[in-house]
Amino acid sequence: MKLTPVGIVHSPFREKFGIPRQPGLIAEVAATIELLPPFNREEAVRGLEGFSHLWLIFGFHAIPPHTGSLTVRPPRLGGNQRVGVFASRSTHRPNPLGLSAVVFVGFEQAAGKVLLKIQGADLLDGTPVYDIKPYLPYADAIPAALGGFADRAPEPQLSVVFSAAADRRCTELETERPQLRALIIAVLALDPRPAFKGEEHERVYGVRLFDLDVRWQVHERCAQVVTIKIFT
């Protein structure tokens, strides 16, 4: 089967690093889906206003081609234990399709574009969307389901503080990048560092959010944001 993108995601996540590993973990993430021609007409989403959540089937577009390995090492198991690719939501899979339930906020039409406003998306900017379906609670919500090795949401791992300079900068930058502070805190609290961290106390990490390079360090269980710069 050949798939054609029906939409494209605009989100503050400009690189894979830092993206929460499941949707809904960061309610602060506002994103939009722009419907692509010939699907960019209001009638394509008529009736969607009664639904609070959507399913997105999308492409993991920034992933190298599948190696053929039938096992992966999920971060939830510390990154050193292998499970089957079909027992995991890993991006490294035979058909690089992702599936996310996101909050549907509403749609708007502007300058010939139809934009769906969503929240809680774990999606890279530029992600191609292949299908949008309404979330049907009677069929899709199974709260008693057993989630194996990923039965519970990951807990926040780090507390997050800002240096005085980063704090001021964040306030300035937030005027054009809504909820920037809440987004930084939510992303860093989940500790996006790779599973094997070693003891690199002085290391400065960078995460890209919007057009910003957010730099931070970790001391004990606390992440400190040290600088926020605009990429040029």
Next chain:
Amino acid sequence: MKLTPVGIVHSPFREKFGIPRQPGLIAEVAATIELLPPFNREEAVRGLEGFSHLWLIFGFHAIPPHTGSLTVRPPRLGGNQRVGVFASRSTHRPNPLGLSAVVFVGFEQAAGKVLLKIQGADLLDGTPVYDIKPYLPYADAIPAALGGFADRAPEPQLSVVFSAAADRRCTELETERPQLRALIIAVLALDPRPAFKGEEHERVYGVRLFDLDVRWQVHERCAQVVTIKIFT
């Protein structure tokens, strides 16, 4: 993007007519997914035993090519009102991908095959499966979601009785087709007839389950199974 099937569905539904419109409506439906080479190895599903439910992303393979229409007429609205294709789970969509949460019963290996046993599947026999993912209750179960015009599960519409001959035949045939009676009752109770039924009291309907032609009539709100024959 080009997709390669990773598995194929074996189910009692041999034609589209009669298939419940969402998964989970008919818990009686036992089906299997056979993993296709090169994915037919136990390691591809290792770790899945801790999960109670699976997501299947599959192809609507028995559907004519998409007409390009951006609206559909969902049966839930009586079949005469149009909504956007992205506000519906209709099979008639730009990329003919289906999404179903099903119960995962377990897997078995036999004669070089790896079979995943599932329940509650709304899937046609022969359906190609493009991805299998574990159901993660913390991310996927949103019981408070608002389901628009399809907020609640469809109610059973018909009571179901068997003629004396059909009743005996069903008992005989059930030895090789597990839960045949429960399956027939569940399928007919949802009233699979098209939305515009008219008043065709004497009409005999047929639904194909396994290798069987199940014939039934409707009087008032009661479906009577009149004959069950093996297709030859």
